[in-house]
Amino acid sequence: MSRRIPESTVRRLSHYLRSLEDLGREGGYTVSSEELAERGQTTAAQVRKDLSHFGSFGKRGLGYQVDELQGRLQHILGIDRTWRVALVGAGRIGSALFAYPDFNVRGYDVVAVFDNDPEKIGRTWGEVTIRSADELEQVVRDTGAELAILAVPAPAAQELAQRVVSAGVKGILNFAPIRLRVPKDVPVEDVSLVMELEALSFAITQAGGADE
Amino acid sequence: MSRRIPESTVRRLSHYLRSLEDLGREGGYTVSSEELAERGQTTAAQVRKDLSHFGSFGKRGLGYQVDELQGRLQHILGIDRTWRVALVGAGRIGSALFAYPDFNVRGYDVVAVFDNDPEKIGRTWGEVTIRSADELEQVVRDTGAELAILAVPAPAAQELAQRVVSAGVKGILNFAPIRLRVPKDVPVEDVSLVMELEALSFAITQAGGADE
């Protein structure tokens, strides 16, 4: 039951949750830290340590009850509710995200979409109409969006980040390849494809001979 | 000049590289660890330690020469060359990736695209024709693809991962929300949007009151 939680622990919690969903579908009723570890590519001790940050959810000798632990993890991760999301940028990435199936399934509800292309403004995606970025503050406030997904080119990202934050957004998922400057109580998660690819090519290059 | 490089260091190297590109455009000739740190959201000591794993590239009293360090980092990350990429899955995510501008710019060359939808097979994207997943091994070998991007639904991902690896792919960028099982000399980078969103909602929930 500690204070500051490592980022790596949080990511593993997401993983455990995914494994628990699978186990539930397979009809499992209880699960041991050992099995959770195997599915999550980690160790049993790590699983127990991760969970112990938040309380003790298991029964000695038995393991964890699948559906109960699933509920606990959802609560811990803050996804036992719906999050209203503003999608900023209706380009390729924006539209791919909007259509991403896992997305709506898990309590993330896109309540607003913005773009600055006059061609796109006014079109509707599902229930949502694409609005001009000029109306951003207004619409974010009206819809009560709490999260923003920034899927815009790098030069526009910083300004838009500031604006969504000032309109009340509490966290940002950022696809632009820059480090956003926002108040430090506003968490930002970066998704950088280029960075992932570079990590890959580094790993491959390292593996095959020091300097080829 | 050490042995095993932390994953976090590699990600920061990507960041430094991005900052150096910006600096180059701004006409900077040299840069200090201090400035690189500021742009990369880290500390000067961290920058120097990161670089010191690979050699010593700076001049005391002066800093680093922008274009030289840029070249060194590109070499270290293994991106001073072109990587041939097979894109597996021509759905929403696949097509968004294919069109991603930063992507071709930086030495990643999509040499093959696969899908199993008969509607899509035979169409061409730019120079590349979408091929059936049945032809995967053949085409991967012929094109000499070294990296694969898996942008397919979870149930198909494991099998396709095995197949691209057996066809000679050396690393995988995986968008499917499962942990792929591949030989341990084949690096896999996972991009999980759901996990990123969960990390966000966790951070927000934590910040605002322990248990609301």
Add this chain to the structure above:
DNA sequence: CTACTTTTGTGAATCTTTTCACAAGCAACT
């Protein structure tokens, strides 16, 4: 009720990463 099996929860030990702090190197100026 006791012995036995299983598996958790957790302090202590180990390993990893980051931060500190400073000698050593380089350029500029006198």
Add this chain to the structure above:
DNA sequence: AGTTGCTTGTGAAAAGATTCACAAAAGTAG
């Protein structure tokens, strides 16, 4: 050439994360 100002490169210290190892619970069987 000597002095000054700046910034790197790096051991050593501190902080952080993971692994170990085992006592404490819980169920089961005799």
